[in-house]
Amino acid sequence: MNERHIQIEQALLGVLDPATGKNLVEAGRVKRIDATENHWAIDLEITNPALHVKKKIEADISKALSPFRPDSVQLQVHFLVNSQARAEERKVLPGVRRVVAVASGKGGVGKSTVAVNLAAALSRLGSRVGILDADIYGPSVPLMLDTKYVRPGLVQDEQGRSLIEPVENYGIKMLSIGFFAGDDQAVAWRGPMASKALTQMITEAAWGELDFLILDLPPGTGDIHLSLVQLLPLSGVIVVSTPQEVALADARKGVAMFQMPNIQVPVLGLVENMAWFTPLELPDNKYYIFGEGGAAKLAAELNIPLLAQIPLVQGIRESGDRGLPAALDDSNPAAVYFSDLAVSVMEIAHRLAAR
Numbered sequence: 001m002n003e004r005h006i007q008i009e010q011a012l013l014g015v016l017d018p019a020t021g022k023n024l025v026e027a028g029r030v031k032r033i034d035a036t037e038n039h040w041a042i043d044l045e046i047t048n049p050a051l052h053v054k055k056k057i058e059a060d061i062s063k064a065l066s067p068f069r070p071d072s073v074q075l076q077v078h079f080l081v082n083s084q085a086r087a088e089e090r091k092v093l094p095g096v097r098r099v100v101a102v103a104s105g106k107g108g109v110g111k112s113t114v115a116v117n118l119a120a121a122l123s124r125l126g127s128r129v130g131i132l133d134a135d136i137y138g139p140s141v142p143l144m145l146d147t148k149y150v151r152p153g154l155v156q157d158e159q160g161r162s163l164i165e166p167v168e169n170y171g172i173k174m175l176s177i178g179f180f181a182g183d184d185q186a187v188a189w190r191g192p193m194a195s196k197a198l199t200q201m202i203t204e205a206a207w208g209e210l211d212f213l214i215l216d217l218p219p220g221t222g223d224i225h226l227s228l229v230q231l232l233p234l235s236g237v238i239v240v241s242t243p244q245e246v247a248l249a250d251a252r253k254g255v256a257m258f259q260m261p262n263i264q265v266p267v268l269g270l271v272e273n274m275a276w277f278t279p280l281e282l283p284d285n286k287y288y289i290f291g292e293g294g295a296a297k298l299a300a301e302l303n304i305p306l307l308a309q310i311p312l313v314q315g316i317r318e319s320g321d322r323g324l325p326a327a328l329d330d331s332n333p334a335a336v337y338f339s340d341l342a343v344s345v346m347e348i349a350h351r352l353a354a355r
């Protein structure tokens with residue numbers, strides 16, 4: 001160890017490890033420091049690989065070293081992800097491996113349809129899945145998963161604390177603001193009360209062990225999004241749009257919000273819903289009634305994957321209204337679009353976690 005080395009380690013005593021609340025050195029996060037004349041490299045173990053967490057630590061380190069780091073010296077922080085430790089240390093929803101949000105700029109583009117069918121398709125692939133309907137403006141998960149008239153009960157945890165017990169159907173756990181506020185009450189629930197209820201559905205609910213928790217976010221970019229992102233480390237977000245110009249413009253704003261420096265949630269990709277219309281009696285015909293190619297263009301421009309193109313077909317609307325997601329219904333020709341989407345999401349989430 002040379003002097004420079006010691007100086008760097010000293011400085012890292014002043015940088016907080018977000019997972020434990022100790023400093024990076026005491027928390028045992030610093031695995032290696034390599035300081036040459038022009039290049040300082042630090043290997044850090046982290047438990048939460050979310051981009052916003054990495055960026056924050058990087059910025060904190062850079063600041064801590066700035067008093068003695070010459071401008072000519074390049075600083076590099078290598079993150080070693082220890083996902084085992086991660087599950088143990090996450091304070092919010094420690095049993096949930098991945099939280100994936102489904103967002104859209106505009107309402108009515110099929111965000112809930114995509115969220116519910118993605119959850120269903122992941123479950124079919126063998127994952128343990130939950131869905132949190134955070135759309136306080138139009139909770140539709142209970143209708144789409146046939147639990148509209150069910151009410152969540154309470155369970156006690158080991159410490160005797162009362163927790164909300166998610167409702168379960170088709171092997172999917174779910175909570176929705178719709179379970180607590182009737183359709184007619186929804187308006188009164190907006191604002192702080194809805195935010196509080198949402199927080200409770202995350203911090204005071206018995207979600208148990210899940211591979212994926214899917215969040216059906218409200219449309220747009222608002223306070224609810226920001227408070228959710230602060231409360232829960234998201235593994236990533238999927239943005240849903242139709243091919244229409246107005247929807248694409250709003251999707252672009254959505255992506256920009258998640259990529260803001262203080263948010264930094266990885267955008268897993270874009271889903272183009274209602275990409276074309278196919279009538280039941282002409283299953284080979286495609287009519288691009290909302291325009292063609294817009295989502296692919298936007299995805300390329302933003303350098304994010306186009307995860308799926310889902311057609312506008314009667315069977316998807318009907319399955320939503322009937323409470324049996326298309327993804328769970330082999331007789332529904334649209335099921336394949338959602339299983340393909342689920343496979344892509346699993347692959348990308350896996351790659352991100354390994355980074």
Ligand SMILES: Nc1ncnc2c1ncn2[C@@H]1O[C@H](COP(=O)(O)OP(=O)(O)O)[C@@H](O)[C@H]1O
Pocket residue numbers: 104106107108109110111112113114138140273274310311312313314315316317318320321
């Ligand atoms: N690909 C599709 N084909 C047919 N109907 C669809 C499709 N996607 C969504 N819908 C229907 O459009 C309406 C709005 O979809 P929804 O998922 O509730 O949108 P959002 O959550 O964005 O407001 C619903 O009635 C739904 O069944």
Ligand SMILES: [Mg+2]
Pocket residue numbers: 111112113135138139140
């Ligand atoms: Mg919705």
